[in-house]
Amino acid sequence: MGDLLKPDFGVTFLTICNFLLLVYLLKKFAWKPIISALEKREQQIAHDKEQAQQARQAAQQLQAELEEKLNQVAQTAAQKMAEAIKRGQDQRDQLLADAQAQAERLVAQAQAQIEAEKNQALADVRAEIVRTAILAAKQVVREELNADQTRETVERVLNEVKPK
Numbered sequence: 199m200g201d202l203l204k205p206d207f208g209v210t211f212l213t214i215c216n217f218l219l220l221v222y223l224l225k226k227f228a229w230k231p232i233i234s235a236l237e238k239r240e241q242q243i244a245h246d247k248e249q250a251q252q253a254r255q256a257a258q259q260l261q262a263e264l265e266e267k268l269n270q271v272a273q274t275a276a277q278k279m280a281e282a283i284k285r286g287q288d289q290r291d292q293l294l295a296d297a298q299a300q301a302e303r304l305v306a307q308a309q310a311q312i313e314a315e316k317n318q319a320l321a322d323v324r325a326e327i328v329r330t331a332i333l334a335a336k337q338v339v340r341e342e343l344n345a346d347q348t349r350e351t352v353e354r355v356l357n358e359v360k361p362k
Contacts, residue, residue, distance in 0.1 A: 330355050 334355040 330358070 334351055337351055
């Protein structure tokens with residue numbers, strides 16, 4: 199058991215040769231592919247970071263565009279609302295003006311009708327006066343009265359004709 203703890207130069211030399219051979223083989227066959235794989239992975243990570251940054255910028259730009267469009271839509275909606283209110287007020291004013299004009303026409307028609315009825319009533323009164331005067335004249339002629347009686351008859355007929 200004591201021999202195991204003593205260094206053996208032959209085994210040490212073979213171990214060093216095996217190690218150097220392993221390093222040479224790794225360098226010749228594995229080191230370049232491992233390094234290139236690591237470099238590819240590093241490039242992929244850098245590329246992914248760049249794409250993520252571009253995606254972030256695109257998202258921020260899209261968000262800004264959407265906010266701008268939303269503001270435009272809000273402004274358009276407010277403008278259309280104002281136009282609708284103005285149209286409603288214009289229509290209300292037009293309806294009021296039409297109603298006022300129609301009321302004035304109705305008043306004018308009523309006044310014309312009242313005037314026509316008044317003229318008709320005056321014509322009727324004149325006709326009644328003429329008829330009454332003719333009746334009075336008939337009575338005067340029939341009775342052949344004197345001047346005092348004629349005056350009394352005319353006054354009596356006129357009293358009957360006066361509006362009550």
